Amino acid sequence: MTEPDRDHSPTASPAPSRPGTTIELERVTKVYGAGALAVQALSPISVTLAPGQAVSVVGPSGCGKSTLMRLIAGLEAPSSGTIRVGGRPVAGPLEDLGIVFQRDLLLDWRDVLGNVLLPAEIKGLAPAAARRRAAGLLAELGVERFAGHYPWQLSGGMRQRVAIARALLPSPTLMFLDEPFSALDAMTRDQMNVLLQQVQSAEHVTTLLITHSILEAVFVADRVLVMSGRPGTLLDDIAVDFPRPRRLSLRETPEFSAIVRRIREQFVRTGDLVG
Ligand SMILES: Nc1ncnc2c1ncn2[C@@H]1O[C@H](COP(=O)(O)OP(=O)(O)OP(=O)(O)O)[C@@H](O)[C@H]1O
Ligand SMILES: [Mg+2]
Structure with missing residues (x-):
């Protein structure tokens, strides 16, 4: 049974015309550890995306x-410098933000649709809209036929398609x-x-x-x-x-x-x- 959308819930539909988010890095550095064991991972980086x-x-x-x-x-946190996203x-x-890693981190006990819907549950998005969004993304990524399959039934490429769909479900900028x-x-x-x-x-x-x-x-x-x-x-x-x-x-x-x-x-x- 599907739950009705709640009007006050955040929506999960994409908003293609939204203004987006600027990322600004100003002299950002990162040092791990201290003293003789210190590793300078990043020397100053300044860039605007x-x-x-x-x-x-x-x-x-x-x-x-x-x-x-x-x-x-x-x-x-950086060791020095500032990072602003959307001016803040x-x-x-x-x-x-949606993140995709080399290891897809899909949950083996949830089917493909269940994995893609995970961020909707965490963020409390309206369930019916989230399911529509999930179906749209699975189609866009060419894995709609596998919605009911489990991650261990998929190839590596299909698993990464699902991971991308999951990252995009809440329509992050x-x-x-x-x-x-x-x-x-x-x-x-x-x-x-x-x-x-x-x-x-x-x-x-x-x-x-x-x-x-x-x-x-x-x-x-x-x-x-x-x-x-x-x-x-x-x-x-x-x-x-x-x-x-x-x-x-x-x-x-x-x-x-x-x-x-x-x-x-x-x-x-x-x-x-x-x-
Ligand atoms: N948590 C940590 N603690 C200590 N050193 C770290 C930590 N994370 C990264 N480093 C060190 O910082 C440097 C940069 O690491 P990072 O993982 O960012 O590199 P990378 O470019 O992503 O490498 P790869 O292409 O192999 O993934 C490395 O020397 C690494 O050992
Ligand atoms: Mg790396």
Whole structure:
């Protein structure tokens, strides 16, 4: 039996024309530990991300990509500098944010629909509207036929589609993804890249994608931030303005290759990649 929508509940329907949220970092640093054991994870980073932008962060292992994401998400505090989201200093975990990790963290005892609806239960969203939203997202992500399946019955790529649907259920203005496709085979990963940029456009969500893959970073993004090895800082900031929707054949164009080459050359110069 479905419960009626309550008028006073927050709604779970997308709002494509909303103004979005600006993310501003001003001389942000992060040091873990103290004294001889101190690890400087990030040296000063200043950058502003525009509302609705799809931003990729690419950099060598251990350069502080996940740290940067956790700081913006309000899961950890910077050692110095300020982070503002929507004009307000970040003082704790952001509410208006969906996060997707490399491990999908789906609950094995809930079916796909039950997993996608989890944020609705936590946030107390109107159940009928949440179910409509969930059905729409599962269709958008191409897994509507699996609503009644359990996570252990799905492939890795399908599980990540469900994880993305769950992150988007409350229609957050921000979505952060930390190496969401790293455990997938190359073909599935390519497919997920196409899907992610479709969903990003459809949902008008400001996206921060952390990845080791230069191809992936460029394919899905409006902008690529290139980070140096530890302590991580910004080496480059590249606008990627290929029209959307994008097809995989874009990766074979000289324009695309030029951006990939520019990023590779940065890593060769810093010694993070053998040329
Ligand atoms: N909680 C922590 N305590 C101590 N050191 C940490 C902590 N988290 C990260 N670090 C250190 O900070 C540096 C940056 O880590 P981070 O996980 O942000 O890198 P990353 O770029 O995401 O790496 P990878 O690509 O391997 O995921 C690393 O040297 C790491 O060991
Ligand atoms: Mg990481």
